[in-house]
Every structure is written in structure tokens, then in C-alpha cells.
Amino acid sequence: MVTIPPQPWPTGLAEAVEPLVLRVLAPNPSPYTFTGTQTYVVGDPRGPDCAVIDPGPNEPEHIAAIIAAAAGRTILAIMCTHTHRDHSPAAAPLAELTGAPIVGCAPLVLQVDGPRSDEAFDPTYAPDRVLVDGEGMRGTGWTLTAVATPGHTSNHLCFALEESGALFTGDHVMGWSTSVVIPPDGDMGDYMASLEKLMARDDVRYHSAHGAAIEKPRQLVRGMIGHRRQREAQILRLLGETARPVSGFIPDMYKGLDPRLIPAAEMSVTAHLIDLEKRGAVRRDGEVWRVV
Structure with a gap:
């Protein structure tokens, strides 16, 4: 069984994980989120603009930490991999504060939502633009391309940072545990197909929503399959x-x-x-x- 590392964790701090990427940990640790949800701010720290990936839970201190990490840059897009409540609820308040559009996965609200073991879906999520496989966003010195990876949820996307070869994998592939696939929306057949899809890619590292960066991605995906x-x-x-x-x-x-x-x-x-x-x-x- 995977154990959560001892505190202190870098909650609220903007950590540079590669030249174009800052990571900000949300204050929502749990047996399902590890030390918390990791939000990523993508763009040159000295540039004029950036994107935010998986803004996380609607916690004022976390939203303030994201804005601090942007450091005055214009946020061109708030991008969500999927709509579990530890990933997307901060999108609306962050958009209201910054004027940034919400871009990424499609909205999803289950009509039947019985007892669950994962985070419930976010009914407040309302994107300004839905990305399909191969579509993306571009800023000054950065390009993010959507990679459709249904399975954990039917609306799950990953985002490829073309300039560095990194892939933001949300909950599809995580740095601490295997993803939970929960019907009726989660689909094991789709999940396995999405893993095979990643095996065919040549991403150099993964940044997931939970856990450390994955430096040998294809080896990990092969093991997951x-x-x-x-x-x-x-x-x-x-x-x-x-x-x-x-x-x-x-x-x-x-x-x-x-x-x-x-x-x-x-x-x-x-x-x-x-x-x-x-x-x-x-x-x-x-x-x-x-x-x-």
C-alpha cells in the first residue's frame, strides 16, 4: 500500500519543475489525492502570458497561490483535464478574478451518482471552449495540445507541452498510484485503450495531478497495462x-x-x-x- 510522505508538504508554493512549468500543490490531501492536487502554471516565468492546468479545488488560499505563481502574467487559458471536484472547481472563481477563459475537457454531470469512492463530479464546470484530440492553446513560447484519454472519466484529456516533450496526465497516469476507474462514467476498456495510446507516443516525462514527475513514462505505462x-x-x-x-x-x-x-x-x-x-x-x- 502506498503511504503519504510525512509533512511538511510544499502546499501553496510555486515549484519550478522544468523551465516552462511551475507546480502549485493544493491544500486537499486525502487517501485519494495523495498530498493534494497539483496545479501547473505553464509559460516562461519572464514572459507575458501563461496557462493554468487543473486549477484544483475552490479554496481561496490555493487560488491566491495560483495567481501569485502567474506573477503578473496574463493567464490565457484555465485548462482542465477532467471534472472531478479536486480538479476543476477553482476554474470559475479564477476566471472571474483574472478574466481568463476556461478551456479543455467537456462538461460532465452524471444523472445517477450513487455512493462513490472517488471525488464527485463538479457540476459548476462551464468551459468557454471544449478541446478535442489534437486541438490546443498557444502562448508566448509555449504550446499545449489536447490528447484525449477517456477511461478514468469519459471526458478526460491530457495536455502535451510541445516545447519540452512533457505531458500533463491529470489522473490518467499518476506519480503515486494507479488511477481508479469507476462506472458508470469510468470505462475500463476505454482506459486500457488510452494507455495503449500513450505507449505509442514519445513524451519524455509526465506531470500528473498527484505525485512526483514521471521520468520514464513508457516504462510506467507498460507496467500499468x-x-x-x-x-x-x-x-x-x-x-x-x-x-x-x-x-x-x-x-x-x-x-x-x-x-x-x-x-x-x-x-x-x-x-x-x-x-x-x-x-x-x-x-x-x-x-x-x-x-x-
Whole structure:
């Protein structure tokens, strides 16, 4: 189990992670966000403009820290990878304070939102411009291009910084843990396809919304694909022993799991089962799953 490093964390500080990128940590640590959500300010620190990626939760001190990191530069775009509440709620107040447009993923509000283990969706998110795969934003000395990566959520985007080869991966690939895929919006088949899509790219590093920068991105993605395939094989093996409900997988698949993360593990197993069902490998009878 991954543990959160001891405090102090650099909450609210503008850290230079590469020449065109500052990172600002939001004050929202949790078992699902690690030390907090990381907002990125992209652009030459001495230049006239910048972009903000994943403005984070609507916390006044975090919004003030983002504005301080911009250091007088014009914010040309507030760019959101997806609309979980630890990523996009600060977009509206930041736009109101700076006049910057909100650009990036499509809005998404689930009509059915039962008990969840991840952050709920942000119903306040209202973009001025939605980016599709390959579209982007340009400023003075920086270019950000959208890379569609559905799976963690159906509206998830990554953003490629063309000048440095970095990719801002939001929650699709994180620097501390695997992403949680939660139906009905999260889709394991889409998630795996998006990982394969990143494997075909030549990004030199990833900056995720949670955790350290990833300096060997393709190696990590290869491992993530292998991990998910192992989980799938584990599910099929356990179903081969006996039919069971989702809760019946957890003791065998997640030994020593923090009890607070059991709902997330159950939803991840559910996402795998739904994907296997679509492929004709398993079926369900009420709440019990069995092999076909």
C-alpha cells in the first residue's frame, strides 16, 4: 500500500519543475489525492502570458497561490483535464478574478451518482471552449495540445507541452498510484485503450495531478497495462473457482488494503467485470458474477 510522505508538504508554493512549468500543490490531501492536487502554471516565468492546468479545488488560499505563481502574467487559458471536484472547481472563481477563459475537457454531470469512492463530479464546470484530440492553446513560447484519454472519466484529456516533450496526465497516469476507474462514467476498456495510446507516443516525462514527475513514462505505462491485465486474469481465475459478488473478490485481490479504500477497490473490480461482460467472458445474475 502506498503511504503519504510525512509533512511538511510544499502546499501553496510555486515549484519550478522544468523551465516552462511551475507546480502549485493544493491544500486537499486525502487517501485519494495523495498530498493534494497539483496545479501547473505553464509559460516562461519572464514572459507575458501563461496557462493554468487543473486549477484544483475552490479554496481561496490555493487560488491566491495560483495567481501569485502567474506573477503578473496574463493567464490565457484555465485548462482542465477532467471534472472531478479536486480538479476543476477553482476554474470559475479564477476566471472571474483574472478574466481568463476556461478551456479543455467537456462538461460532465452524471444523472445517477450513487455512493462513490472517488471525488464527485463538479457540476459548476462551464468551459468557454471544449478541446478535442489534437486541438490546443498557444502562448508566448509555449504550446499545449489536447490528447484525449477517456477511461478514468469519459471526458478526460491530457495536455502535451510541445516545447519540452512533457505531458500533463491529470489522473490518467499518476506519480503515486494507479488511477481508479469507476462506472458508470469510468470505462475500463476505454482506459486500457488510452494507455495503449500513450505507449505509442514519445513524451519524455509526465506531470500528473498527484505525485512526483514521471521520468520514464513508457516504462510506467507498460507496467500499468501489465498490472491491469494481471487483475483481469485474477478475476477470471477467482470466478473459475466460484461465482461471487464484487465484495467477494476484495479479500483475495487486495490483501492488507486500507479499509478506507475498499469502495475504490470494489469499483475497480466492477469496471473490470463490466469490460469482461462486454467481451462475453463473464455474466451476472443479480449481484453475483460468474464465467460464461
